[in-house]
Amino acid sequence: MSTAATSRTTLPAPPDQDRSNRSSLVRFMLGCGAVAGPLFLTTVLLQEANRVGFDPSRQPLSALSLGDLGWIQTTNFIVTGLLAATGALGARRALDVGHARTWGPLLLGIYGLTLVAAAAFVTDPVAGFPTGAGAVAPSWQGQVHNTAALVSGLALDAASIVFARRFLSRGQHAWAAYSIVVVAADLTAAGMAATTGDFRWLLLGGAVTWTWASAVSLTLMRARRQPAAG
Template identity: 45%
Template sequence: MDTTSTVDVDAARLAGRSPHPHAVAQAPDAATRRLVLAGVVAGPLFVVAGLVQALAREGFDLSRHPLSLLSLGDRGYLQIANFIVAGVLMLAFAVGARRSLGDGPGRVWAPVLFGLYGVGLVLGGAFTADPALGFPLGTPDGYPTEWTFHGGVHAFAAPLAFLALVAVTFVVAKRLRWEGRRTAAAWSIVIGLACLVLCVPFGPAASIRLFVGVALGFAWITAYAVSLLRR
């Protein structure tokens, strides 16, 4: 923060007025910038890697099979790594967001929710889904009648991640309104509602909607991380 900004903030405080939020924002140091950058790259990496696998894996049909099933089979380790790497990047971003936000609404809950999203991704990779809908090839069609332990943890991790993602869009929207960025706040709410609808795991084209919802949520995270870097 330069000398002029510091004087303006101190004068506002002495006068009993709250300084403008941007006046008290602190420029992130190099370590914080690297942590925030993790939030920029997590989404594109996860979505592109998942889409490439969906197109390349024999027997996988994105119109029927959710991305989670890519963790199964001979090359399942690729999607397992995709989940875990994206989750670790989100955990790093959560720390970077906490160090970047300073005072104001969302400074506690936004990083917590970003972190929970990361935890859900890591769990989704470490604990694979049970075979379903004929994937991998040779497994029965339809859904399993009983869950294994791994499948049960995976089934818990998915809603944990999605709900944290939706919740953080509303928390950040409140923060953006406090910062005077009302249009960005409105878009944050719209995206959160869209993700909530798209990620409902049943109904027509559920797997495609799920993929679009994840991609949209990650795109929002990337945009928000970029906005933190630009301060």
């Protein structure tokens, strides 16, 4: 082989470097999942505090996607949904054999994708929001949106149970208890919302589960960093 041909030959990356690159990619994806929940919640709270005519006790957060500034919440659904879905892919690569390896990432992925679906199918006006909106018959788009929101919450509740089983099997009792409390808190908040008609309970339940999902991504990301540091 000539010298010129040899110089054009691309040598494969060393195995250690290849593993390091894959580990960095997984940590990046898990980082996306860790950001999703806090970003979504912060964006919602800022809008609720500043949108004229919006009453968080009478209108669900989905109503923020209506009106002239509705694009903010629509973008929030899309960005955080994609971040959560990316985090789910990272969780699938990060989890070794054992409980939750299949269903955990799958349920986290459903949570992310249903947020994107909530952006694609806009909810109907509700309780006079946007300002001046009258009563309207439920549309099919609004029904799909509501279904996506319901599936998103149920997926996170199911994921909490699946991960609780994994944490118990590994002796991580604090994480297992946290995961079970998350489900109980979300279901309790949903019951309070149905009883009182106050949508702030739904926001509280959502905040608990979104934060839990981000915390799981964060702890998986830290676990991936420890072998590399060693």
